[in-house]
Amino acid sequence: MSLATLFSPWASFYRPPLFALLPVDDPGLGELYHHLPYHLQPVDLLASARTILIYFLPFPPEVIAANRQQPDTAPLWAEYYVRTNQVIGQFNQAIAHWLEQAGYHAAWQPATHNFDEKTLTAPWSHKSLAVAAGLAVFGRHQQAITAAGCAGRFGSLVTDAPPDWLSTQLPPAPPPEPCLDCGYCWRVCPVGALTATGLDKQKCYSRLLEVAARFTHLGLCDVCGKCSVGPCAAWEKE
Numbered sequence: 016m017s018l019a020t021l022f023s024p025w026a027s028f029y030r031p032p033l034f035a036l037l038p039v040d041d042p043g044l045g046e047l048y049h050h051l052p053y054h055l056q057p058v059d060l061l062a063s064a065r066t067i068l069i070y071f072l073p074f075p076p077e078v079i080a081a082n083r084q085q086p087d088t089a090p091l092w093a094e095y096y097v098r099t100n101q102v103i104g105q106f107n108q109a110i111a112h113w114l115e116q117a118g119y120h121a122a123w124q125p126a127t128h129n130f131d132e133k134t135l136t137a138p139w140s141h142k143s144l145a146v147a148a149g150l151a152v153f154g155r156h157q158q159a160i161t162a163a164g165c166a167g168r169f170g171s172l173v174t175d176a177p178p179d180w181l182s183t184q185l186p187p188a189p190p191p192e193p194c195l196d197c198g199y200c201w202r203v204c205p206v207g208a209l210t211a212t213g214l215d216k217q218k219c220y221s222r223l224l225e226v227a228a229r230f231t232h233l234g235l236c237d238v239c240g241k242c243s244v245g246p247c248a249a250w251e252k253e
C-alpha cells in the first residue's frame with residue numbers, strides 16, 4: 016500500500032496530498048538548526064530516527080473561496096483548520112501502524128499548539144521542515160508555499176524506515192512555485208500584522224485569539240488565513 020492510498024479515508028475532503036522525505040543527515044536540516052537553534056532534532060523524537068516524512072494536505076477550492084468572500088475568517092475555513100489538525104493526528108496513526116507492519120517505528124509532534132505562547136516559537140516546525148525538504152518555499156506572508164499552494168495544513172513524522180525504501184512508497188512531489196511578491200497578502204491582512212516590510216507575530220497571534228473567541232464551539236480555533244487565500248493559495252489555473 017502506498018502513502019497516497021493510506022490517505023484514502025480522508026481524500027475526498029482535500030485536493031491530492033503532497034509528500035516529501037528528509038534523511039536525518041540531510042544538509043538542509045543543518046541550515047534549519049542554524050536559523051532555529053531551539054528546534055528539536057529527529058533523534059529527540061525517536062532515538063533510531065533515519066527519515067522525516069513531511070506532507071501537505073491542500074484545502075479544496077470551496078474552502079479557499081469561502082475565506083476570500085468575507086472580510087472575517089470564514090466558518091468553513093475555521094472548521095477545516097480544526098478538523099485537519101485532527102486528521103493529521105489520525106493519518107500519522109495510520110502511517111505509524113503501516114510502518115510497524117513493515118518492521119519500523121515512528122514518532123511525531125502534534126499538528127499545532129506545540130509552540131511557546133510568549134515567544135511564538137515552536138520546537139518542531141512542520142513548515143520549516145517542508146522547506147528544508149524542498150516541498151515548499153516561504154512566501155512574503157511567512158507561510159510555506161508548495162506546488163499545490165499554501166492553503167492547507169502540514170504534518171510530519173519521524174521514522175527509522177530508510178529514505179530509499181520510503182521513497183518507493185510515495186509519489187514524488189512537484190517542485191514548489193515561488194512567491195509572486197504581488198502584495199495580496201499584506202494588503203488583505205485585517206490588523207496590519209503583515210506589511211510589505213514583514214510580519215509582526217504578536218499582532219498576528221492577537222488576531223488569531225480574537226478569531227478563536229468567535230469559534231469556541233469548534234475547539235481551539237486560533238486561525239485567520241486571510242493572507243493565505245491570494246494567488247498562491249492553490250495556484251488555480253485560468
Ligand code: SF4
Binds near residue numbers: 197201
Ligand atoms: S499573496 Fe502574493 S506576495 Fe503574498 S505570499 Fe502569496 S504570492 Fe507572495
Ligand code: SF4
Binds near residue numbers: 218238
Ligand atoms: S494570519 Fe491574519 S492576522 Fe496574521 S498575518 Fe495573516 S492575515 Fe494578518
